[in-house]
Amino acid sequence: xxxxxxxxxxxxxxxxxKKTFIVMTILxxxxxxxxFIVPVFLSQMSDEVKQVDILDExxxxxxxxxxxxxFKFNNVFTDLETAKNKLSDNKGYALVYIPKPDVSVPSTAMxxxxxxxxxxxxxxxxxxxxxxxxxxxLGAEIIKEIRKVNxxxxxxxxxxxNAGNVVSEEILKNIKTNIILTSIRMGEAGKEEKSFTEVSMxxxxxxxxxxxxxxxxxxxxxxRGVIEEKVSRIVEVIVSSVKPFxxxxxxxxxxxxxxxxxxxxxxxxxxxxxxxxxxxxxxKLQKQQTVESFNPGTRIPSGTESAQAIENIEAQGSMxxxxxxxxxxxxxxxxxxxxxxxxxxxxxxxxMFAAIGAAVDNETDTQQFMMPVTIxxxxxxxxxxxxxxxxxxxxxFWFSIIPFTxxxxxxxxxxxxxxxxxxxxxxxxxxxxxxxxxxxxGRIYRTGILMYGKKVSWGELYKWLFYKx
Amino acid sequence: xxxxxxxxxxxRYAAHLALDNVSIEVPEQSIFxxxxxxxxxxxxxxxxxxQITGPDEGEVFIGNxxxxxxxxxxxxxxxxxxxLYKKMKVGEQAMYLAQLxxxxxxxxxxxxxxxxEKFEIQAWWNKKxxxxxxxxxxxxQFIVTIIHEPTLLIFDEPFSGFDPINVNLLKDEILNxxxxxxxxxxxxxxxxxxxxxCDNIALLNKSKKILEGKVKDIKTxxxxxxxxxxxxGYTGTALSLLPNGFxxxxxxxxxxxxxxxxxLPVKASQNELLTAVMPHVNIHAFKEIVPTMNEIFxxxxxxxxxxxxxx
Numbered sequence: 077x078x079x080x081x082x083x084x085x086x087x088x089x090x091x092x093x094k095k096t097f098i099v100m101t102i103l104x105x106x107x108x109x110x111x112f113i114v115p116v117f118l119s120q121m122s123d124e125v126k127q128v129d130i131l132d133e134x135x136x137x138x139x140x141x142x143x144x145x146x147f148k149f150n151n152v153f154t155d156l157e158t159a160k161n162k163l164s165d166n167k168g169y170a171l172v173y174i175p176k177p178d179v180s181v182p183s184t185a186m187x188x189x190x191x192x193x194x195x196x197x198x199x200x201x202x203x204x205x206x207x208x209x210x211x212x213x214l215g216a217e218i219i220k221e222i223r224k225v226n227x228x229x230x231x232x233x234x235x236x237x238n239a240g241n242v243v244s245e246e247i248l249k250n251i252k253t254n255i256i257l258t259s260i261r262m263g264e265a266g267k268e269e270k271s272f273t274e275v276s277m278x279x280x281x282x283x284x285x286x287x288x289x290x291x292x293x294x295x296x297x298x299x300r301g302v303i304e305e306k307v308s309r310i311v312e313v314i315v316s317s318v319k320p321f322x323x324x325x326x327x328x329x330x331x332x333x334x335x336x337x338x339x340x341x342x343x344x345x346x347x348x349x350x351x352x353x354x355x356x357x358x359x360k361l362q363k364q365q366t367v368e369s370f371n372p373g374t375r376i377p378s379g380t381e382s383a384q385a386i387e388n389i390e391a392q393g394s395m396x397x398x399x400x401x402x403x404x405x406x407x408x409x410x411x412x413x414x415x416x417x418x419x420x421x422x423x424x425x426x427x428m429f430a431a432i433g434a435a436v437d438n439e440t441d442t443q444q445f446m447m448p449v450t451i452x453x454x455x456x457x458x459x460x461x462x463x464x465x466x467x468x469x470x471x472x473f474w475f476s477i478i479p480f481t482x483x484x485x486x487x488x489x490x491x492x493x494x495x496x497x498x499x500x501x502x503x504x505x506x507x508x509x510x511x512x513x514x515x516x517x518g519r520i521y522r523t524g525i526l527m528y529g530k531k532v533s534w535g536e537l538y539k540w541l542f543y544k545x
Numbered sequence: 546x547x548x549x550x551x552x553x554x555x556x557r558y559a560a561h562l563a564l565d566n567v568s569i570e571v572p573e574q575s576i577f578x579x580x581x582x583x584x585x586x587x588x589x590x591x592x593x594x595x596q597i598t599g600p601d602e603g604e605v606f607i608g609n610x611x612x613x614x615x616x617x618x619x620x621x622x623x624x625x626x627x628x629l630y631k632k633m634k635v636g637e638q639a640m641y642l643a644q645l646x647x648x649x650x651x652x653x654x655x656x657x658x659x660x661x662e663k664f665e666i667q668a669w670w671n672k673k674x675x676x677x678x679x680x681x682x683x684x685x686q687f688i689v690t691i692i693h694e695p696t697l698l699i700f701d702e703p704f705s706g707f708d709p710i711n712v713n714l715l716k717d718e719i720l721n722x723x724x725x726x727x728x729x730x731x732x733x734x735x736x737x738x739x740x741x742x743c744d745n746i747a748l749l750n751k752s753k754k755i756l757e758g759k760v761k762d763i764k765t766x767x768x769x770x771x772x773x774x775x776x777x778g779y780t781g782t783a784l785s786l787l788p789n790g791f792x793x794x795x796x797x798x799x800x801x802x803x804x805x806x807x808x809l810p811v812k813a814s815q816n817e818l819l820t821a822v823m824p825h826v827n828i829h830a831f832k833e834i835v836p837t838m839n840e841i842f843x844x845x846x847x848x849x850x851x852x853x854x855x856x
Contacts, residue, residue: 309626313689
């Protein structure tokens, strides 16, 4: 047992200390951060002035949106259907619909558009709305505070207050508002598609592709490692100290840990880069701005209204604001299953890659064995594109249950919501398969690593499975 | 008292029989030559000793214990096809391989320092293996083979790739290890080194053991009662000097010195030859021609059947 840890240690350290690892660790996050940042820049580069209609049922935001070089805001006062028709007739860019909330302050809005709405427009709308709502709430809070001191205070006449500065940090915290902005694409046939499925698509596809790359990148590293040991002939020295199975598992686990390390470093560095970018160029990336000013002249909602509003807001306080509609995704399930499929898929394919490495004498000979291993992986990515459009269909179901494709396909499906039993079934099958694959790989490995100068066929590999140790 | 025993080992690979009922006994603190042509089964036997594979039939003992997984730490193995991680630093690698054999980190450090100094390679500690010359790599490999102070050592062609100076260095170390108590199994095709180092040998051919015993005894059994005489001062034919029943095997003439190699009849003694020759020539040297291990090897293998075609 101690020896397998030594093997893991060596496999891990020898890779982490390599220059390519360090370069990849630095380059990866720069590329990933660029993925977040570049679209923002690109969306700001278009010079056309776009017409944005505002249908504000609350009346809070009339004339609050200021025209810029890129957007012209236009208030409409009709019902939603008419406004939508008008938008398509006038070739407008987007329609922002702010429905009247039932009880509390406005906190939701919808953007209807034919094309994907640019992120900076969404950011702008959200920041104006939240600033406005926060200002209103702050006003209400202050009036409440002032009334505690001076019950006769008349909000219509702000000068009658004599309470001094009553804005406490707690109030500032309480009034923080999260605006939920849903973008809805209006299809050609007038069919409306909720845009948060796009977010699910993006998240699912991203996770699927990440697992695909991880399996390929680090699976082939396992294979190369095995070939290296075989070619350099050190393997015979090593297997006179440790069991071939220990050597193989040590390698697979060690390389897997390298992958996890790289992945975690990427996440951290990407967050750091995006964070720094936000600091350096505030407002470029959508982000909520805290309320810094209080305008006494604005309309102040009544006391009961704002008290309710505050309750409401507290309930939403911890929401993730970065991507709209992200709240439809269950992040607990998402992260757990990502890690599970990440590791499960890697172990399954890592074992197969190790077996291939053991069966050949050099990397050029790997091709005949690589095909059957890479085909399910590529198939999974191809199928994902159908799955994303129909995450409940039979194709999606079967490919997310079959263990050779499930790590990728299931990850694509999960953001759309998958029944628990399907996830459980897929996971159990994956575990069973990788235990089986590791067993078979161990047998092929054991025989293969000491076999030189022989062109190995599939039939040969099959025989190796039943050799006695 | 034998330290290592293999009893009736049989090993099959699919259709190929690699070892056929082979038994060997290696006395404690001795050097045992495991000989045989390519494909005879030596590597299979060595791999069984190292527990890289297991025998289909038969038993293996170390000391008085049946071979078990924990014995790997007592065995040092220098394979014929050797290698190190090319991209790894020499010191790091030696530490790793020592620890894999169960040596603690601090012990490994101490012992490696000793050996690296002894072999004068301490300057290479932080170099990558690929930067080392082949001979240097071999030294590193030798060190990691013995670093865990194994009681049973298996050297497969240990001298290949060494220059004559380093071959001597290595021979001395091997003899030293024996003196310190190690039992050594030594597989080679270099019969000169077998004669020089080995106490006992076993000869395998075509998966079977065909010869076994003390080197001294084997050589005695293979003696053919042949003697060589260096002489001068005689102008007649050598044959005319020999008594009846004696055969002249060869005759050479170099400068003024002549040599004849004579085969004696079964019962005859070498003194009869001397008595017959002495009155006529000046004898410069008289020696018995003892077969070399090389000759014994070739003779025995050929007699037992041709070289195996299975490599």
